[in-house]
Amino acid sequence: MLSGTTPQSRAMRPPVDLRFVAAASLLLSLWLILIEPVINRDAIIYLRTADAYLRDGLMASLGLFDRPFLSIIMAWLHQLTGLSLLHAGLVFSAVFFAILSTSFVSVVRLLGGDHRVQLIAAIVIISHPLLAHGRDSIMRDAPFWAFSLLAFRALLIYQRQHTVTHQIQWFCFVAIASLFRFESVFFAVLAPLAVFLASDQSNRLRISLRLVALPLTAIVAVTLVIILIQTVIMPGSQLFPAITGYIDKLTSLPQVFNDVSSATGEALLFFTAKSDANIAVIAGLAAILVVNICRAIMWPYVIVLIWGRAQNLFPLIPRQARILLNAHLIIALIYLALFTLTNRFMLERYCHIFTIFVALYLPFLLNAALAPGRRPVTKILALLVLVGMCIDVSGSLGNRKIYKKEASQWLTSNTPTDATILSNSKYIAYFSGRETDWSNLGAITFKASDLNSRPDLWRKVDYIVVRVKRGESEQWASFLQTNSLSELKVFDGERHGTVSIVEVPPRAKPGRGRRY
Known part of the structure; x- marks a missing residue:
């Protein structure tokens, strides 16, 4: 085991004070907000939805956007503090980026990271340029990422201790995350399977079934309530048209995929190759997904991950925790693959939930690269990666819009x-x-x-x-x-x-x- 990750070295120094991590995150958010004169485009729909909620209530806000939870919170914060809706949204975003940063460092500590690994973790999550680009924005992603990471933290503890407290914590965090982004439901349903795979054979079935009981009960109850509202209370209404649209796309996927494959074969391929058009479509969409994931992670960090894999450094994280982490990466990848397949496009921003989970490996790998005994060139390159990311995020051009x-x-x-x-x-x-x-x-x-x-x-x-x-x-x-x-x-x-x-x-x- 490399220096910086042993139990003895961890015991020598206290963990990183998360208050300093939160303060650094808030200061960076404040700086980026001050130098960026124009809010992101998606923020406008949240501002308009908050306006509608304040003016005419919940149904009016639902008429503009079918998932108005963020806008309602902005409206409440506006009423409570007197802040404008714009500043209320920016404060909300900054707070949840701070929660994301502190929970990231806390998870790294649970995964076995010592003081230095935790410091590197703080640098990685705070200075990640693409994640930081959302700090001057109003969006649902920040609370979704934060609560997803808090849920993963609770799951790590539950897998070790099997307590009802951490079971309920995990469910609450996943449920709150789903209020901001629907894909959290994937983690709610599939994460118990990860616990099953990571647990000892003697009790794995019991603790995983106990874990899945709450989300399945909640999903069934919410589905019944929605059906009741749409068929009895408000006949003909559709509470969540965007989510319904995703489900419709998923159910119609086989026919749409056949049509796209046929069109691709006619436009791109010749002779007998046309019969393999479905392979061409899958390969093209897979390439789009992989490229966007790599861009979201950032290419220097992709190289660090490849290097760490080649050096067999992933086992620096304990086996059971590593199984849970890898399972969350697979769950995120399943969602992203389904989205790419049904919508035939992908954005870097949508890949950030995968980025955040895979980034949990980076502090351990970078710490290993800086460990005594490594070649000087390896240490220099690792330092250049960290310094380069910090320069990238702090040197953001704020007057571009x-x-x-x-x-x-x-x-x-x-x-x-x-x-x-x-x-x-x-x-x-x-x-x-x-x-x-x-x-x-x-x-x-x-x-x-x-x-x-x-x-x-x-x-x-x-x-x-x-x-x-x-x-x-x-x-x-x-x-x-x-x-x-x-x-x-x-x-x-x-x-x-x-x-x-x-x-x-x-x-x-x-x-x-x-x-x-």
Whole structure:
């Protein structure tokens, strides 16, 4: 066993004080919030849902977003503290990133990490650049990650002690995590199987069945309540259309997969290779998933993991805990694979739950790389990885979207309060405070190049406020020339494009003065 991971060395120094970890996490969140002028796009739906909840109650918020738990908490925090909804959401996010960071270090300690390993763990989780990019955002991911890690911590203790207290803790954490993201249900159902595999043969069946009883009972009860509401209390209603959509995609997967395979075979393959089109589709989707997972982990850390595997360093974590950890990685991978298969795309952000669990190996591997007896080049490379990650996250360019904020402020100061706008930026549509048709701002918004063929989008509004990407400049200029329009104000986002504000003259409107 390498230095830094033995029971004797762990006993020599106290564990890392989690209060300092929380403070470091909060300070980083504060710094990133201060230097980032524009909130993330998804935050707008949570802000609008919170507005609806405060204005008209729960059903109104459900009408905007079918999983409004985050928005309701933001509304409560706003009412309790007087903070704006925006700042309430950012405070909430910062707190849960701090909980994520402290629980990560706490889990590493449970896995056998000594003081130095815990310090490395704090650096890994706080400085991870892609995870840190969410610190200046409002999103459901941070509480989902935090409660998932707290659930894993409770499960580690339950697997050792088999206490009812930690069984209930695990269930509560998993249940709360599922309020933020539905995929937590996968862990609720499959984690007991991991406990079965990791436990001694004498009592594995009893403790795993006892563990699975609570989530299965809860799932059945919630399902019955939803059915009762949708069929008896509110006939024809659909409480969670997004989740229902995922289930529908899953049930229709065989037919959709056959259709996609046929189309792929016709477009890509020739002769007898067309019969293997299903293999091509699976290989392509698997490649997309693997690449996104590696990007989410970060390539330097991927190399560290490969090195650790080649050096047979994974057994630094005790066997039973390692089985539980690997099982959680497999559960996350199953969910990500199903999502990729049914939706035919993947995002790095969706892979972060896998990233967080696999990152639990990194402190042990980096500590091993820095251990006495290692070659100097190995130590230098390990230090470069850690320092590079810290520089990456602290050197984030915070003004990259300031042009959107400037455009919103200009609209607020220079247009009538009852003006209507058309915008393809959710941020501008929300923070300008001007009336807009939100049906044009779904998951996929219109482009500047669409306006020539869609006069119905803009002829009824007072102002067109459009983000023009660099590749759309010619189409945008053609639109302005064709319709005899001119730009009132342009905000330059450099490589991100521009925001152009155009006042629509009365002659262009069918029915002057018409409002939405």
